Amino acid sequence: MTRHETQPFDGQKPGTSGLRKKTRVFMQPNFLENFVQATFDAVGGVQGKTLVLGGDGRFFGREAALTILKMAAANGAARMIVGQGAWLSTPAASNLIRQRGADGGIILSASHNPGGPDEDFGVKYNMSNGGPAPESVTSAIHQRTQEITEYRKLDAPDPDLDSLGETGLGEMTVEVVDPVAAYADLMETLFDFKALRDLFDSGFRMRMDSMCAITGPYAVEIFENRLGAPTGTVTHATPLPDFGGMHPDPNPTWAHELMDEMMGDAAPDFGAASDGDGDRNMILGAGTYVSPSDSLAVLAANAHLVPGYAGGLKGIARSMPTSAAVDRVAEALGLDCYETPTGWKFFGNLMDAGRVSLCGEESFGTGSDHVREKDGLWAVLMWLNILAARKMSVAEIMADHWARFGRNYYSRHDYEALPIEQAETMLGDLRARLGDLVGSEVEGLSVASADEFAYTDPVDGSISRGQGFRILFEGGSRVVLRLSGTGTEGATLRVYLERYAPEPDGLDHDPQEALAPMIAATETLVGIRERTGRAGPDVIT
Numbered sequence: 001m002t003r004h005e006t007q008p009f010d011g012q013k014p015g016t017s018g019l020r021k022k023t024r025v026f027m028q029p030n031f032l033e034n035f036v037q038a039t040f041d042a043v044g045g046v047q048g049k050t051l052v053l054g055g056d057g058r059f060f061g062r063e064a065a066l067t068i069l070k071m072a073a074a075n076g077a078a079r080m081i082v083g084q085g086a087w088l089s090t091p092a093a094s095n096l097i098r099q100r101g102a103d104g105g106i107i108l109s110a111s112h113n114p115g116g117p118d119e120d121f122g123v124k125y126n127m128s129n130g131g132p133a134p135e136s137v138t139s140a141i142h143q144r145t146q147e148i149t150e151y152r153k154l155d156a157p158d159p160d161l162d163s164l165g166e167t168g169l170g171e172m173t174v175e176v177v178d179p180v181a182a183y184a185d186l187m188e189t190l191f192d193f194k195a196l197r198d199l200f201d202s203g204f205r206m207r208m209d210s211m212c213a214i215t216g217p218y219a220v221e222i223f224e225n226r227l228g229a230p231t232g233t234v235t236h237a238t239p240l241p242d243f244g245g246m247h248p249d250p251n252p253t254w255a256h257e258l259m260d261e262m263m264g265d266a267a268p269d270f271g272a273a274s275d276g277d278g279d280r281n282m283i284l285g286a287g288t289y290v291s292p293s294d295s296l297a298v299l300a301a302n303a304h305l306v307p308g309y310a311g312g313l314k315g316i317a318r319s320m321p322t323s324a325a326v327d328r329v330a331e332a333l334g335l336d337c338y339e340t341p342t343g344w345k346f347f348g349n350l351m352d353a354g355r356v357s358l359c360g361e362e363s364f365g366t367g368s369d370h371v372r373e374k375d376g377l378w379a380v381l382m383w384l385n386i387l388a389a390r391k392m393s394v395a396e397i398m399a400d401h402w403a404r405f406g407r408n409y410y411s412r413h414d415y416e417a418l419p420i421e422q423a424e425t426m427l428g429d430l431r432a433r434l435g436d437l438v439g440s441e442v443e444g445l446s447v448a449s450a451d452e453f454a455y456t457d458p459v460d461g462s463i464s465r466g467q468g469f470r471i472l473f474e475g476g477s478r479v480v481l482r483l484s485g486t487g488t489e490g491a492t493l494r495v496y497l498e499r500y501a502p503e504p505d506g507l508d509h510d511p512q513e514a515l516a517p518m519i520a521a522t523e524t525l526v527g528i529r530e531r532t533g534r535a536g537p538d539v540i541t
Contacts, residue, residue, distance in 0.1 A: 002074040002152050006030045012038070012145035014138045016343035018124025020110045023060050026121045030151070036068055036106070037151035038144035039125050040075050042137060043104060047076035052096045052126075054088025054179060055108025056214040056277040057239035058115030062086045064108050064123070066158050073172040074152035080172060083179035086161050087239065089214045089278030091367075091375035092183040094130035098371065099182060103128050109277035112249035112364075116242035131348035131372030135464070180221050187222060190308030190370060191381045195388040200229045204387075205268035208234045208380070209258040212244035215278040218377055248275050250282035250364055250376070251541040252289060263287055270387065270394060274376035280364040281376035283383055285394020291511075291541075293323035293410050296360035298401050299382050300329045303358060305389040306382060308370070314354060317347050319361035320453050320468060321480045321496040325408040326360070332405070341455050341467040342482070348372045349459040362412060362496065364541075399507075406502040409514040413497065413537035415528060417490035423483055424491070426531055430469055430481070437471065443521040446474040471525065476500035479522050495522055495537070512540070 009028075012019060012035050019035055026032050040046050053068060055061040065086035072080050081100060088096070090107055097105045110122035125133045125141070133141070159167055159174045166175050200206075206229055210216035216237035223229040235258075236244065247254040250273035262271040262284040271284035283290040290298070300316050303309040316330045317338040330337035338356060340346035344367070347359040351369040360366035365374030366382075383394075390397060437450040453467040468482030480496040497518040501507060512519075523529060529536065 002154055003150050004030075004033070004153060005150050006034055006148060008146050008148055009034055013142040014124070014133075016132060016345065017111060018107070018122050018132070020113065020120055020122040023115075023117055023119060023121040026064070026123075027060060032064055032067055032123070033071065033151045033153060034145060034148050035123060035141075036071050037075075038148055039106070039123075039141050040071070041144045042140035043125070045075065046072055046103070048078050049103040050079040050081065050100065051077060052081045052088070052093055052100070052102050052105030054083030054086055054093050056089065056115075057085070057087050057241065058109065058121065058243070058276065059117055059119070059241040060121050061108045061241075062161065064121070065161065067153070068106055069159055069169060069174060070154040070156060071152060073156070073170040074154040077172050079175060081175045081177055082161060084162060084164060084176050085179070087179045087214060087217075089179070089183070089218060091279055091371050091373045091378065092179060092218070094126060094371040094373040095183055095186055096177070097126060097128065097130040105130075107277070111277050112247075112275040112280060114243065114247050115276065119242070126372075129348060129352055129372050132343070132345045134345050135462075180218050183218060184221050184226065186370065187378065187381055188226070190306070190378070191385045192307050192388070193227060196227045196381075196384055199384065199388045200227055204270070206233050206270045206272070206384075207258060207261060207268045209250075209255055209271070209273040210234055210237050211246050211248040211250065211255065211273060211275065212236045212238065212240045213248040213274065213276045213278070214239050215274040215377055218278065219274070222377065222381070243276065250275050250280050251539065252282075253539045253541065255282055258282075258284070259289075270384070272380040272383070274380075275364070278376050279374040281366065281379040282364055283379070283394070285398075288395040288398060290394065290398060291323075291410050292360065292362050292364045292366070293325050293408065294398065294401070295379065295383075296322065296358075296366050297325035297329050297405070298386070298397060299360075299366060299379070300326050300333070300358055301401060301405070302386045302390070303382075306385045309357065309368070313357045314369075315350070315356035317350050317356045317359040319343075320455075320470070321412075321482065321494070322360060322362040323408040323410040323498050324476070324500070325405070325410070328405045338458070339455075341453070341464050344373055346455070346457065346464075349457055353459045355459070362410070402507045406500060407507045409499045409501060409509070409511045411497050411511050411515055412541045413495040413519075414539040414541075415493040415495070415532060415534055416538040418493055418532060420491045422532065423493050426493075426526060426528070427469065427481065427483065430526055434469070437525070442524050443517055445477065445517060445521050448472045448474050473521075477518060479518055479525075481522075481526065493528065495528070497522070
């Protein structure tokens, strides 16, 4: 039997990163099957197609992969390329789609969200370019979930996901591949591995925290096996279904063990962390934290030192909430700099059109046109290659960068799991007052402009509205507010605070102190703490 009757479920609308729900929601009978069938239908079916499949190893991932394989076979797919054990980091999956000329791929991950039976799970479809599905496809998936009456699934024994090679599943070929090799090989084409081996041979010390998530095996292979870093350089290197109880989000709050080590007296020269599915990164030096916005700017300013980018960048792109630090680099280099909504698909359009080769967002994501996803280990290797070329510490590179370009003090304050109605009402009230804010003075700051960001894609002309609120003050400071779609319950309000300091004597303050006027102005304008009863943000990055 391959056809199974079903009924629609509410709440199967995918966001920019696919569909994320609590794991037990996905484990309901027919819930996963409905969404996968709707996805297959929305992309025109998978008859005769080749797809890539894998995920970050979180709880329910293997079971979901087996279900998807049987559904792909019943829907007529010709070949499924699967990471061994159903493992693939998100950037590695993007690379395989592109390298193998696949028609698309399914990634099983909820990214940086916790994993386990009572935590989060997710399913995302990526297109033939290796990037996330555009809104036209995610809308079609949602529409199909609302009308679905049956799904197709092969009644067959589970295929072997642990042995490399090809097996048959009905008329479909299942090809199990090493999840790490092709990605590690790609990294060798972009970076000077000899210079990096020499760096480690010189006594350079690094700590890489993989947070019990998918990049552990990748990091061990690249840093310890191929580059010769000492055994133990990679910590929390074994992916676990519940990430060892960790929240696999590489920021100062959740990667506190790494933060403590890097800020301690015996800190290594360099520290980094990556998230659940391997697409995010945090960069640290001894006693030095590098904000994601600053990291993007430094990579842009120094990309010419890295072999894969020695010919120069085509252009740069950043998400709207990301600080303008990289804009100043782009201006100095004579490059176009695009400001997009949050979501990697917007970068993908620009990269496919040959307009940019480096991009990033403030939520610990950076990447380039080598794949169509953000890529955590790629960012770490970029930093290492720059350190090897410049023979400076992270702190010295940051000081030099700020002296040249000025400093954009920047921080993000997250208010998590707010009641959705409360969050939407709060921002709705702000929307109604935007026109009255220009010219007003708030906590000693003069409002220069205020709007709700909308983006017209320069490649396909599509328009994305309602992408966040921007309040710009005289002198280059600003506040951005938007609701995030990466959580699985309630609403997460993200508040982005930025202050530009061009003078040398304004470059060495604690960011939260430097941003104090912006924090006060935001509370006066929006009243987040007063209206939510929260004493402060849940996470500060």
